Amino acid sequence: MRCAVFGASGGVGAALARALAARDDVAEVHVGSRGAGGVPQGDKFRHFAFDLTDEDSIAAACAQIGAPLDMVLVATGRLTRSDGTGPEKAFRAVTAAGLAELFTINTIGPALIAKHVLPLLPRERRAVFAALSARVGSIGDNRLGGWHAYRASKAALNMLVRNLAIELGRTHAQALAVTLHPGTVDTALSAPFQKGVTPEKLFTPDRSAAALLAVLDGLTPADSGKLFAWDGAEVAF
Known part of the structure; x- marks a missing residue:
């Protein structure tokens, strides 16, 4: 297999790339980042x-x-703004700039990746497009409110990937497109929000990556367009 990981310099992205490279059925892992630093190095890796x-x-x-x-994995995402503010705890903290920034990173960017990567997927065999989302992007599962820009941008990502799955199914019968909830992973993104997370629910990037790949391995085209958690459970939109 030839695989690509967009966002391979982040904690989960790098772990996904390493886990793919360790597989015997994977020949190349194309690892993408904004700069040259932070991505895995090795014989199977090709940086872009x-x-x-x-x-x-x-x-x-x-x-x-x-x-x-x-296989294409989009492991990009942002929880707080680039100036360190957020996520919003109340609606009075919502700003146009904050919404625009998180939608640009969490929704529009992955959608544009999908736009340009779909022509690279084979039509005659299984292919996978998966983007990291979050359980808090589920409208039906929302009991606490808050985190407005992050929740909304991830909910929009889920909808875009659902649309992508429908379109993909018309031309690629064996392909699937899904969003994934990686759990609470011990990375810089979640570090300020780990208080109260029990040790057994705080995953290392490697543990999360292994779980997500196991979920993807078990999915079929009938699962396309859905959001799945790290443990394989479907999360309602």
């Missing part, structure tokens, strides 16, 4: 640069990777 906010760079990266791609 991309800017999640720049569609031209995404298109150029996909052209560099080339076809076929059997």
Whole structure:
């Protein structure tokens, strides 16, 4: 298999790339990041640069990777704003700039990756497109409110991938597109919000990556368009 991980310099992204490279059925893992640092190194890895906010760079990266791609994982995301503020605890903290920034990273960027990577997926065999989402992006599961920009941007991502799955099913009968909840992972993104998380529910990136790949291995085209948690449970939109 030829695989690509967008966001391979992050904790979960790097762990996913390493886990894929360790598999005997994987020949190449294309690892993407904004800069050259932080991505895994090794014989199976092929680095590409991309800017999640720049569609031209995404298109150029996909052209560099080339076809076929059997698995595409989008491990990008942002919980707080680039200035360190957020997530919002009350609606009075919502701003246009904050919403725009998180939608750009959590929703629009992955959608543009999907736009340019779909032509690289084979039509004659199984192919997987998966993007990291979050349980808090579930409308039906929302009991606490708050975190408005993050919740809304991840809910929008879930909807876009559902749309993608429907379209993909018309041309790629064996393919699937899903969103994934990785659990609470011990990374820089979650570090300020780990208080109260019990040790057994705070995952290392490697544990989360292994669980997510196991979930993907067990899915069929009938599961396309859904949101799955790290333990394989479907999360309602």
